[in-house]
Amino acid sequence: MINKVVADAPEAIHDITDGAVLLLGGFGLCGIPEAAIQALIFRDLKQLTCISNNAGVDDFGIGLLLKKRMIRKLIASYVGENAEFEKQFVAGDLELELIPQGTLAERIRAGGAGIPAFFTPTGIGSDVAKGKEIREFDGRLFLLERWIKADFALIKAWKGDTAGNLIYRGTARNFNPLMAAAGKITIAEVEELVPAGELDPNHIHTPGIYVQRIFQGEAYEKRIENVTVSA
Amino acid sequence: MINKVVADAPEAIHDITDGAVLLLGGFGLCGIPEAAIQALIFRDLKQLTCISNNAGVDDFGIGLLLKKRMIRKLIASYVGENAEFEKQFVAGDLELELIPQGTLAERIRAGGAGIPAFFTPTGIGSDVAKGKEIREFDGRLFLLERWIKADFALIKAWKGDTAGNLIYRGTARNFNPLMAAAGKITIAEVEELVPAGELDPNHIHTPGIYVQRIFQGEAYEKRIENVTVSA
Amino acid sequence: MLSKTQIARRIAKEIKNGQYINLGIGIPTLVANYIPDHLQVVLQSENGLLGIGPFPKSADTDPDLVNAGKETISMVKGSSLFDSAEAFAMIRGGHIDMAILGALEVSENGDISNWKISSGLIKGVGGALDLVASEARLFVAMHHCHKDGSSKLLKECKLPLTGIKCVHKIFTDLGIFSILPEGGFKLLERAPGVTLDEIRDKTAGKLVIKGEIPEMESFD
Amino acid sequence: MLSKTQIARRIAKEIKNGQYINLGIGIPTLVANYIPDHLQVVLQSENGLLGIGPFPKSADTDPDLVNAGKETISMVKGSSLFDSAEAFAMIRGGHIDMAILGALEVSENGDISNWKISSGLIKGVGGALDLVASEARLFVAMHHCHKDGSSKLLKECKLPLTGIKCVHKIFTDLGIFSILPEGGFKLLERAPGVTLDEIRDKTAGKLVIKGEIPEMESFD
Numbered sequence: 080m081i082n083k084v085v086a087d088a089p090e091a092i093h094d095i096t097d098g099a100v101l102l103l104g105g106f107g108l109c110g111i112p113e114a115a116i117q118a119l120i121f122r123d124l125k126q127l128t129c130i131s132n133n134a135g136v137d138d139f140g141i142g143l144l145l146k147k148r149m150i151r152k153l154i155a156s157y158v159g160e161n162a163e164f165e166k167q168f169v170a171g172d173l174e175l176e177l178i179p180q181g182t183l184a185e186r187i188r189a190g191g192a193g194i195p196a197f198f199t200p201t202g203i204g205s206d207v208a209k210g211k212e213i214r215e216f217d218g219r220l221f222l223l224e225r226w227i228k229a230d231f232a233l234i235k236a237w238k239g240d241t242a243g244n245l246i247y248r249g250t251a252r253n254f255n256p257l258m259a260a261a262g263k264i265t266i267a268e269v270e271e272l273v274p275a276g277e278l279d280p281n282h283i284h285t286p287g288i289y290v291q292r293i294f295q296g297e298a299y300e301k302r303i304e305n306v307t308v309s310a
Numbered sequence: 311m312i313n314k315v316v317a318d319a320p321e322a323i324h325d326i327t328d329g330a331v332l333l334l335g336g337f338g339l340c341g342i343p344e345a346a347i348q349a350l351i352f353r354d355l356k357q358l359t360c361i362s363n364n365a366g367v368d369d370f371g372i373g374l375l376l377k378k379r380m381i382r383k384l385i386a387s388y389v390g391e392n393a394e395f396e397k398q399f400v401a402g403d404l405e406l407e408l409i410p411q412g413t414l415a416e417r418i419r420a421g422g423a424g425i426p427a428f429f430t431p432t433g434i435g436s437d438v439a440k441g442k443e444i445r446e447f448d449g450r451l452f453l454l455e456r457w458i459k460a461d462f463a464l465i466k467a468w469k470g471d472t473a474g475n476l477i478y479r480g481t482a483r484n485f486n487p488l489m490a491a492a493g494k495i496t497i498a499e500v501e502e503l504v505p506a507g508e509l510d511p512n513h514i515h516t517p518g519i520y521v522q523r524i525f526q527g528e529a530y531e532k533r534i535e536n537v538t539v540s541a
Numbered sequence: 542m543l544s545k546t547q548i549a550r551r552i553a554k555e556i557k558n559g560q561y562i563n564l565g566i567g568i569p570t571l572v573a574n575y576i577p578d579h580l581q582v583v584l585q586s587e588n589g590l591l592g593i594g595p596f597p598k599s600a601d602t603d604p605d606l607v608n609a610g611k612e613t614i615s616m617v618k619g620s621s622l623f624d625s626a627e628a629f630a631m632i633r634g635g636h637i638d639m640a641i642l643g644a645l646e647v648s649e650n651g652d653i654s655n656w657k658i659s660s661g662l663i664k665g666v667g668g669a670l671d672l673v674a675s676e677a678r679l680f681v682a683m684h685h686c687h688k689d690g691s692s693k694l695l696k697e698c699k700l701p702l703t704g705i706k707c708v709h710k711i712f713t714d715l716g717i718f719s720i721l722p723e724g725g726f727k728l729l730e731r732a733p734g735v736t737l738d739e740i741r742d743k744t745a746g747k748l749v750i751k752g753e754i755p756e757m758e759s760f761d
Numbered sequence: 762m763l764s765k766t767q768i769a770r771r772i773a774k775e776i777k778n779g780q781y782i783n784l785g786i787g788i789p790t791l792v793a794n795y796i797p798d799h800l801q802v803v804l805q806s807e808n809g810l811l812g813i814g815p816f817p818k819s820a821d822t823d824p825d826l827v828n829a830g831k832e833t834i835s836m837v838k839g840s841s842l843f844d845s846a847e848a849f850a851m852i853r854g855g856h857i858d859m860a861i862l863g864a865l866e867v868s869e870n871g872d873i874s875n876w877k878i879s880s881g882l883i884k885g886v887g888g889a890l891d892l893v894a895s896e897a898r899l900f901v902a903m904h905h906c907h908k909d910g911s912s913k914l915l916k917e918c919k920l921p922l923t924g925i926k927c928v929h930k931i932f933t934d935l936g937i938f939s940i941l942p943e944g945g946f947k948l949l950e951r952a953p954g955v956t957l958d959e960i961r962d963k964t965a966g967k968l969v970i971k972g973e974i975p976e977m978e979s980f981d
Contacts, residue, residue: 080812080839081779081801106588106625107611109604132625133665157665159657160611169660177663180587181629181671185425188626192846193853193895194416195447197428200674201633204652204705207670216426216456225447237605242803242812242839248512249605249622250589256624260854276838281479282513284624286811286841288781288803288856301604304611309596311592311619312559312581337808337845338831340824363845364885388885390877391831400880408883411807412849412891419846423626424633424675431894432853435872435925438890468825473583473619480825480842481809487844491634507618515844517591517621519561519583519636532824535831540816 080242080275083293088118091266091292095231097124098151102187102227102258103131103141104234107160107304110251111140112233114268114296119144126151130187130229132180132254134158139302148172154227156180160304179207182224184257190228191260191289199224232262235296236285239269240276243290244283252284259289268296311473311506316523319349322497326462328355329382333418333458333489334362334372335465338391338535341482342371343464345499345527350375357382361418361460363411363485365389370533379403385458387411391535410438413455415488421459422491422520430455463493466527467516470500471509474518483515490520499527543714543732547760548682550575552641552712555680556582563587563632563672565642565655566610568682572641583619585637587628587668592620609668629668635676642669644681644708646698649746651708651720653681654700663701673704685713685743692745694718694726715740717757725749733759763934763952767980768902770795772861772932775900776802783807783852783892785862785875786830788902792861803839805857807848807888812840829888849888855896862889864901864928866918869966871928871940873901874920883921893924905933905963912965914938914946935960937977945969953979 085091092115095101105111120143127150134155135142144150145163152174158164167173178186179201189197198221202208212223234255237248245267247255259265267285272295316322323346326332336342351374358381365386366373375381376394383405389395398404409417410432420428429452433439443454465486468479476498478486490496498516503526543551549571556562556576563585564570573593576582584593586608593608594615602613631637646654653673657664673679686692694711711718711726715735718726725747728740731754741748763771769791776782776796783805784790793813796802804813806828813828814835822833851857866874873893877884893899906912914931931938931946935955938946945967948960951974961968 080837081781081803106609107607109588109607109611155665157667159664165660165662165664168662175662177666179666179670180625180668181633184625184629185423185633189428191854191856192416192850193855194428194430195450195452196445197420197425199425199633201671203674205670205702207666214427219426221426240839244839244841246512247622247624249603250586250607251605252622252624253588254625257626260850260856274838280810280812280836280840280842281477283841283843286843286847286851287839288805288811288851303602303604303613304607305613306602307596307612307614308599308602311617312561312583338827340808340827340831386885388887390884396880396882396884399882406882408886410886410890411845411888412853415845415849416853422634423630424635430853432891434894436890436922438886471619475619475621478842478844480823481806481827482825483842483844484808485845488846491630491636505618511590511592511616511620511622514621514623517623517627517631518619519585519591519631534822534824534833535827536833537822538816538832538834539819539822 082241083243083287083290084241085292085294087294088114088268088296091115091294092118095124098126099231100128100229102229102232102262103129104255104258105131106253107133108135108140108302110235110253110255112235112268113299115233115266116140116143120147124149128152130154130227132156132183134161134164136160137163154178156183184254186224186227187257187261189226191257194226196223196225228261230263232258232265234259234265234267236267236269238271238273238278239267239293240273240278242275243267243287243293244278245285246278246282247284256285259285264291265289267293269293270299271295313472314474314518314521314524315472316525318525319345319499322346322523322525323349326355329357330462331359331460333460333463333493334360335486335489336362337484338364339366339371339533341466341484341486343466343499344530346464346497347371347374351378355380359383361385361458363387363414365392365395367391368394385409387414415485417455417458418488418492421457422488425457427454427456459492461494463489463496465489465496465498467498467500469502469504469509470498470524471504471506473506474498474521474524475509475514476516477509477513478515487516490516495522496520498524500524501527501530542735546571548712548714550760551757552680552682556580560638561585561636563637563640567643569641569643570610587632589623589625589628590620592617629671632671632675637675637677640672640677641680641682642672644683646693646695646700647681647708647711648695648698649726650724651706652698653703653708654698655703656701669703673707678709679707681708681711683713685715692743694744694746696746715743721749728754730755730757732757762955766791768932768934770980771977772900772902776800780858781805781856783857783860787863789861789863790830807852809843809845809848810840812837849891852891852895857895857897860892860897861900861902862892864903866913866915866920867901867928867931868915868918869946870944871926872918873923873928874918875923876921889923893927898929899927901928901931903933905935912963914964914966916966935963941969948974950975950977952977
């Protein structure tokens with residue numbers, strides 16, 4: 080097996096440059112690449128395009144990159160939890176592209192799967208359809224959406240092996256597997272890194288072929304956005 | 311959880327009618343719905359359209375349906391292992407549509423995922439592209455392919471639970487998960503049926519939502535097409 | 542007039558055995574608490590779970606297990622986990638039977654607007670566009686009026702649309718309405734103590750009242 | 762003149778560290794046996810496996826573990842299993858670095874035909890069309906001539922095409938050829954004991970021989 084292990088987050092992200100296009104896994108704060116984001120904020124990068132379902136909160140997740148003004152453009156489905164984002168957007172410092180969540184997921188999946196464009200019913204009749212080709216199939220209207228690919232995908236898994244195979248846990252899976260396949264360089268961070276052969280091949284969610292670099296992160300905070308409990 | 315259990319194969323397939331369009335899981339003889347096929351041959355059905363990667367061999371798998379002349383049209387990627395097929399085709403009794411294997415997989419995946427059409431590079435320059443829309447994206451040519459859906463999907467898994475959740479084993483997974491989502495009625499047979507809650511939610515390959523009926527098959531032959539061993 | 546909880550309880554009565562359901566944020570989330578025990582239904586969370594259970598005990602909260610509102614949740618027996626592409630394949634592919642969403646506006650021909658907006662910024666579209674474009678039966682749960690008293694049941698939506706001609710029924714604090722094929726809010730039931738005049742007064746779009754309109758059973 | 766095994770051994774020398782490779786049926790399958798031990802490479806089976814191992818011991822054959830030729834196989838440490846849509850997402854999406862296929866005909870501009878035909882029936886297309894349309898580096902392994910002695914290296918393919926302008930190198934029993942950008946089979950190496958005249962004689966398409974053509978190292 081091909082060994083994909085790098086020492087740590089700084090090494091994994093060392094060649095990300097100004098203006099790079101990044102995919103960042105996670106849903107809200109669940110399943111985000113904490114270590115890679117922490118390493119990024121220590122680098123003086125500018126003009127990044129970040130593609131992620133959400134924008135994090137003000138002091139965690141992608142919010143940290145926003146605070147350092149490293150992001151020029153954000154492509155997301157929902158940014159409601161981040162006041163810093165709103166401030167920069169209203170000031171005109173930040174570009175935003177809102178994409179329906181399912182379309183965002185499918186466009187990224189298409190990028191990884193070599194499908195340059197596909198038709199979807201999502202967005203018909205809404206502003207999302209503006210300027211897009213609309214076509215009828217089997218009596219319903221669909222619009223054409225393009226693939227999304229990126230220079231780097233920063234993703235987070237639960238367990239990984241030295242060959243880059245990944246297993247996620249719970250709903251922390253979300254966008255991570257799709258993004259793994261759509262990054263030219265995919266950087267995976269895991270809570271537990273094991274030798275190739277220790278993960279059951281039948282349980283692997285992301286085959287190692289999609290992962291170029293893997294490392295074990297440290298001291299995951301895994302902050303919960305909304306703690307809700309029953310009595 | 312919704313209980314999807316039916317008694318056996320005959321009950322599971324009781325409402326398949328003449329002229330039905332069927333998806334059948336498996337690759338060669340690996341991971342095929344043995345019990346459902348056995349039950350089908352006891353019914354006097356005609357004019358079936360069968361969509362499957364292969365045509366089985368003469369005396370096993372889809373070959374059994376061919377022998378009983380139940381199939382009017384076969385949609386597959388490779389039919390080379392079946393002499394009965396060739397005989398009926400040459401006699402003009404059978405229609406064949408050959409689809410590149412990856413396109414077949416993606417069209418079925420599209421059917422389950424609500425994507426009516428997508429562009430793919432596969433087939434450009436070949437007969438496969440004839441009559442299809444060709445379009446350039448990012449400097450390369452792609453052709454437009456449509457989704458595939460069916461009245462029934464007959465699939466086979468290793469373990470399943472009463473809620474229809476499925477886990478496959480080894481390369482017997484192949485087309486089964488895609489077909490599960492593309493059948494209006496999906497009938498899953500498993501080697502071991504367990505109560506809902508016994509399978510780890512993180513290990514499930516096919517969520518139960520795609521499965522309408524599930525049963526535990528008996529005495530699986532699991533014939534090997536080519537036994538190859540090393541000394 | 543119904544409370545949010547009562548709207549949720551009333552919607553819960555509409556749920557049928559065997560359904561796969563997606564519940565949106567807000568009042569729809571509350572519906573989960575009132576689904577009758579004898580029904581076998583499965584709740585989907587579009588961030589990757591089928592089989593949402595109740596909120597966990599305090600000691601059992603798990604950062605790797607949240608719903609689409611980013612709230613900690615639990616799983617039920619028979620749950621399954623998957624990625625976001627699979628979650629929306631289920632929605633777009635017609636596998637989810639029913640979606641219950643909040644809304645800012647609904648038009649008399651069944652259009653819906655439910656995008657959040659502040660400072661002139663649309664805060665996001667989330668998964669609602671995918672749900673309304675799917676084949677799921679779409680129920681809307683919302684207050685009948687905005688805080689300023691203006692109606693949310695309009696002739697045409699003023700906000701950006703989430704979907705067109707997709708709403709099946711609307712459940713508000715004042716009553717239940719279906720959308721007529723030819724357009725119009727057809728009043729099906731009144732909330733306890735709410736008069737037809739009040740509903741007429743607070744519905745800006747075309748309201749259709751035919752025959753006797755039953756009053757809902759009251760909630761304890 | 763090389764045997765099938767020798768063709769496979771020669772191709773194995775072209776494999777680079779870190780590659781993900783798909784091996785077609787026939788001579789390509791044999792290549793797996795000759796990949797140098799010091800190289801970290803991963804073989805993909807398009808029916809759903811990354812990390813093909815050797816054929817199993819007789820006692821270890823498993824009907825749930827076969828390759829694309831439906832032969833029983835084993836897995837190596839670090840293997841992963843997946844479905845057919847994922848397998849071809851890998852291929853179509855440009856994740857597989859190299860594909861080694863058999864062929865019935867190759868044209869001088871890099872077109873390939875490898876469909877099996879009998880009784881006028883195309884027996885199938887399998888996964889070859891997907892592989893040749895991908896960004897994988899495409900090597901062809903085949904006999905230089907058909908059994909009737911006619912050349913498989915043609916000006917234009919006569920059989921239905923599998924792909925156009927996609928072949929990078931051709932390995933036959935007589936030698937190794939690359940496809941020139943302007944068209945033409947450029948001879949890179951001769952098989953041990955094979956003369957230039959024999960290659961000229963058996964190549965129907967445009968053959969380009971420039972400078973000294975080295976003879977391959979002989980195989981034991």
